Amino acid sequence: MNESYIATEQDVEVIKQVLTFLKRSELDFIFKNRRLLDNTELVTYDSKFAYVIQQNGTFKKFAHGVQLSRTDKLGWRASISIPEIRRELSNDINYISGPVQSIFIKSHQQRENKSIYTTTESYGATIIHEFGHVYYENIKNSWFSNYDYNVKLMNIAKDLYNGKETNLENFEIRLPRHLIESETFAFCTEYSAAKYFWPEYKKQLDSTGLETIDRYLNQETSDKLKNEESVLDESHVGAYVIGKILMEKLGDKWVDFILDKKA
């Protein structure tokens, strides 16, 4: 879709509705400490404007002047990947960002491989998935996502190399975890939201999970990926596999399992 598209009131309204789902008590077992999501705002964009939406529903918009790429049109993420939009925003707030619903759905309809992301429900589930990532990253990290901590780490190492006396007794060393943890957490969050709010979409998730595993299992076994990377290292594939087993084995306790009971 190369034609330009400007969001309607409906596009903004859909996101506000997702925020009401996010706050529903069915998801309390996941977001036990909801304060960890408070500092997060949503940024959505159409061909011309970016819209910053706060969790109380208020929003502001500004022109971004960017030609959206295919990736920009297909997905939401727990960050902002478009520099022209990023630089207009605060460094002290977590953002999740993605295209407005109309662009998202149309881009998925035009994919060569059949996509389940072509409904309002799937759009909502995608945004809830990103809140799963934000929550996880606030408790653990799957990458060096904390700027202040990173600068501190490097300064301490510098001091040590310089032979400077450094007291490390109270310094906590935190290493990023494998991305599979964050992805499984976000997948299980999306899956739970689907189970409670969007049963039709849950059915689609199940059939896509099955198709995906069939396809990748075939590759794993035909290429005998014994001494190489497993297909499970593709974190979205891994999350389909691990997430389904975790939720079945542990019920709601999958949250504690992944977060080491840290929330």
Ligand SMILES: [Zn+2]
């Ligand atoms: Zn994800």
